[in-house]
Amino acid sequence: PDLAGKLEPGRGLKVRFASARAAAKAGIETALPRVGPITDGIECYAELQFNQNKLARIAAPVGGTIRSVEADLGDKVEQGQALATVWSAAIGEAVAKTVLSHQTVARERKLRAERISSEKDLQEAEAAYRAARQQLKILGFDDKRIDTLPAQSVETAMLELRAPFAGEIVERDAVRGAWVEAGNSLFTVADRSTMWATLNIPEKGLARARVGQKVEFRVDALPDRTFTGTLAWIAAKVDDRTRMAQARAEIANPDSALRAQM
Secondary structure: OOOHHHOOOOOOOOOOOOOHHHHHHOOOOOOOOOOOOOOOOOOOEEEEEEOHHHEEEEEOOOOEEEEEEOOOOOOEEOOOOEEEEEEOHHHHHHHHHHHHHHHHHHHHHHHHHOOOOOHHHHHHHHHHHHHHHHHHHHOOOOHHHHHHHHHOOOOOOEEEEEOOOOEEEEEEOOOOOOEEOOOOEEEEEEOOOEEEEEEEEEHHHHHHOOOOOEEEEEEOOEEEEEEEEEEEEEOOOOOOOOOEEEEEEEEEOOOOOOOOOO
16 A cells, blocks of 8 residues: 555556465455445434333422432342432321221221111212322322231321333432432332434435334444344424424334443
């Protein structure tokens, strides 16, 4: 290559190797041409984000104090695993209401069996109990825990916040002893086995783009790897400035090598 740069126009250089092995040692490969199909692809830029269908923000259902924090950033959690415990007077009130309505239903059923109480009184008591149970479910209690409340000697005002599915803690705002308002996000859990890639497809390539097509994704941080996925959505409009249409692909990320914002 150094000599080629010094040649006069019209002149060339020929390099002759003693054997094919000598050429291989020099890093040169030779092969006969062959006929084959050309892959018709669309090249575009993309940015990764968490799969929004496998992302959950764990928020405080009521205002209260965080008594304990069981998970930290980067922790792998299982479905149903406790992340934090919140104490709240509102929780204690809802629990007490449920226990009381359960006792009322039991009493009304007994009175109805003895023909002392009316059917209407029993129906009203059962409706109140169902409403109290529903309120606890909104707060995050499951049926199993609600059923054990009447048998507990001490009413509880504690609520455990649990992971809705297996994943990784990617955000944490929970601090032990802090007061939180209802709706405050305390954790974000993400399942990173798949990621979403937001693509910008040039207008001229839209005619060849179809939902369900294979997508090959490469990232500068991992130049030797190619990740595969499927085109899942193409926008119904083109940006009037860039003349590109957004699209979304779901990319497999089995070893969690891909990260959001790549």
